[in-house]
Amino acid sequence: MSEKLDYLITGATGQLGALVLEQLRAAAPEARIGALVRRAEAAAALEAQGLVVRVASYDDPAALEAAFAGVDKLLLISSSEVGKRAEQHSNVIAAAEKAGVGFIAYTSILNATSSPLTVLPGEHVATEEALAASGLTYALLRNGWYSENYVMGAGAALEHGALIGAAGDGRIASAARADFAAAAVAVLTGETPARGTVYELAGDDSYTLTEFAAALSEIAGKEIPYVNMSEADYAAALEGAGLPGPVAHMLADSDNGAAQGGLYSDDKTLSQLIGRPTTPWRQTLKAGVKLDA
Numbered sequence: 001m002s003e004k005l006d007y008l009i010t011g012a013t014g015q016l017g018a019l020v021l022e023q024l025r026a027a028a029p030e031a032r033i034g035a036l037v038r039r040a041e042a043a044a045a046l047e048a049q050g051l052v053v054r055v056a057s058y059d060d061p062a063a064l065e066a067a068f069a070g071v072d073k074l075l076l077i078s079s080s081e082v083g084k085r086a087e088q089h090s091n092v093i094a095a096a097e098k099a100g101v102g103f104i105a106y107t108s109i110l111n112a113t114s115s116p117l118t119v120l121p122g123e124h125v126a127t128e129e130a131l132a133a134s135g136l137t138y139a140l141l142r143n144g145w146y147s148e149n150y151v152m153g154a155g156a157a158l159e160h161g162a163l164i165g166a167a168g169d170g171r172i173a174s175a176a177r178a179d180f181a182a183a184a185v186a187v188l189t190g191e192t193p194a195r196g197t198v199y200e201l202a203g204d205d206s207y208t209l210t211e212f213a214a215a216l217s218e219i220a221g222k223e224i225p226y227v228n229m230s231e232a233d234y235a236a237a238l239e240g241a242g243l244p245g246p247v248a249h250m251l252a253d254s255d256n257g258a259a260q261g262g263l264y265s266d267d268k269t270l271s272q273l274i275g276r277p278t279t280p281w282r283q284t285l286k287a288g289v290k291l292d293a
């Protein structure tokens with residue numbers, strides 16, 4: 001367990017983690033790279049890629065400390081278990097400190113401390129505060145919205161003949177997951193940033209949901225209007241479509257935050273960090289939309 005690792009990436013079985021690992025292997029082919037998973041059965045596929053797998057859940061402080069032994073730079077990809085994340089992340093931070101990790105980068109949320117969203121930012125702010133209270137050298141990757149989030153809803157919009165939401169005329173400066181992965185790799189492989197460095201990361205271009213629906217209409221060859229709803233009606237519609245209540249509430253709150261500019265930033269740190277323009281949202285939409293839906 002004490003084998004030295006240049007990098008350890010948490011959330012390695014997730015979508016962002018997979019992209020980070022792929023890009024990190026390409027950027028640092030000589031490095032010893034570790035992947036943290038919570039399910040031991042996920043190890044074989046990662047080991048086959050030449051990665052060193054360590055197993056620990058964010059819920060298990062002792063296993064985390066053992067998993068972090070010998071790690072120089074750690075990427076904490078935020079947990080997907082909304083509601084449990086503040087405690088889980090503080091377990092990771094405490095274990096990283098005990099294990100003597102040299103640097104930790106954390107995937108937070110765009111404008112975490114001033115965001116108008118009310119559901120998601122709280123746990124990210126708590127994690128940022130736990131990092132600030134630790135003795136660790138750390139950086140905050142405040143990730144904006146993935147373009148893939150709205151692309152995921154495009155199938156339902158095609159099926160129902162309308163895109164529904166509660167984002168009003170709010171502009172959304174999203175970027176592809178692969179862009180955020182590239183930013184994480186740039187920060188991990190570059191010179192270690194000063195303690196507490198904050199990167200506000202957003203896409204170079206932006207759109208309203210009306211513009212998104214127009215682009216979807218063009219791709220599909222049929223008119224898909226955007227229908228704006230109140231936050232409560234949108235949450236009810238999502239729940240009616242089968243989403244669990246808390247997820248529907250979180251998505252409707254995020255749209256309501258977007259209406260107030262919460263998913264927008266004209267900060268170009270992301271493209272500067274990755275040394276190229278961010279992936280155009282239309283490209284992500286075109287690649288991700290299933291026209292036979």
Ligand SMILES: NC(=O)c1ccc[n+]([C@@H]2O[C@H](COP(=O)([O-])OP(=O)(O)OC[C@H]3O[C@@H](n4cnc5c(N)ncnc54)[C@H](OP(=O)(O)O)[C@@H]3O)[C@@H](O)[C@H]2O)c1
Nearest residue numbers: 011012013014015016017038057058078079080144145146
């Ligand atoms: N910026 C955005 O638009 C946006 C959108 C969605 C999510 N996010 C956040 O960004 C994170 C990464 O995004 P993603 O698309 O890669 O999400 P994802 O595909 O759902 O991956 C989440 C990862 O977290 C791991 N995980 C969850 N609970 C854990 C625990 N208790 N202990 C250890 N690992 C645990 C999962 O492991 P398993 O494979 O074992 O489940 C998985 O590897 C998400 O978790 C979420 O916090 C951001």
